[in-house]
Ligand SMILES: NC(=O)c1ccc[n+]([C@@H]2O[C@H](COP(=O)([O-])OP(=O)(O)OC[C@H]3O[C@@H](n4cnc5c(N)ncnc54)[C@H](OP(=O)(O)O)[C@@H]3O)[C@@H](O)[C@H]2O)c1
């Protein structure tokens with residue numbers, strides 16, 4: 001079936017205002033481009049930052065109107081004349097969101113997410129909150145055939161990928177019986193706990209959040225060795241008790257505020273690592289500095305993941321190493337996307353919300 005001339009999209013026309021649902025022209029794919037019919041588009045907290053205009057001074061987004069969602073899964077409906085034969089109509093695909101416009105040494109090394117010419121979805125170029133989406137190059141498609149619930153697989157493109165890379169990067173620091181904390185149990189956090197269980201089953205996993213509901217929800221996905229609700233107990237005292245004074249060997253911080261950095265860098269064990277993923281924002285303060293140095297602690301950031309890591313993540317989901325379906329709590333209509341953004345911002349959401357078509 002040929003695609004319609006126009007399709008519906010959710011547009012940011014003004015920062016922080018309800019998204020406008022409008023009809024926009026459906027592009028015709030040429031050359032290496034592929035047109036997909038979107039099945040699922042996840043709503044990430046990064047979309048909230050972009051929608052609010054938090055990063056507009058940095059040129060994100062580059063223009064208004066702008067279309068959100070960098071977590072996109074769909075089926076191929078049309079393709080340009082230089083797309084290989086085996087990428088067939090009807091095939092289920094996940095769109096690698098951290099695209100690049102030109103090759104450079106980082107891309108050549110496989111660190112595609114660090115390209116100096118980024119064309120990241122819903123950050124630099126329009127994203128997938130629309131019925132049809134034009135993928136700029138077939139090389140950004142990852143085959144998701146075999147996954148049973150394609151709309152629910154969309155968050156593998158950011159929440160799943162970002163936390164896979166972050167957890168992989170802390171693995172060299174971990175030994176049996178160490179303590180690892182995942183801070184924040186939202187969309188990213190619910191994947192991060194699964195990666196820790198899958199890739200480092202020999203550590204003690206502590207889940208940290210500020211609401212009982214998010215802890216309960218996360219505990220249904222994996223068995224947490226301990227859980228801390230920071231609005232009920234003093235996290236410093238509790239973590240020192242749980243770890244019997246040893247501290248945390250790794251912190252996967254999916255919140256990323258002044259408070260989390262200050263607190264969890266001080267709770268690190270010797271040779272411990274604070275992996276900063278969340279971008280809620282603020283300034284980092286490490287105080288006092290001396291214990292940070294004498295215990296050889298590390299703090300570093302992690303940004304999404306590479307194209308090859310994206311393939312690894314999809315393969316892990318195909319092998320049931322992680323449960324991607326368990327993370328999705330709400331399936332929204334396109335008209336309800338603003339509601340989804342507000343729920344994330346007001347800390348009312350659980351897991352990941354996905355707009356389905
Ligand atoms: N580095 C990267 O590559 C990357 C990739 C994707 C997203 N991010 C960033 O990671 C962060 C988390 O994304 P997400 O999609 O997982 O968000 P989310 O679903 O909203 O989860 C964040 C969780 O953090 C907790 N939280 C604690 N303090 C908060 C605060 N001041 N504001 C909001 N939430 C707070 C909330 O849990 P409780 O209410 O239960 O405490 C919430 O469930 C965002 O800043 C996002 O931009 C970074």
Ligand SMILES: [Zn+2]
Pocket residue numbers: 044045046047070158159
């Ligand atoms: Zn994201």
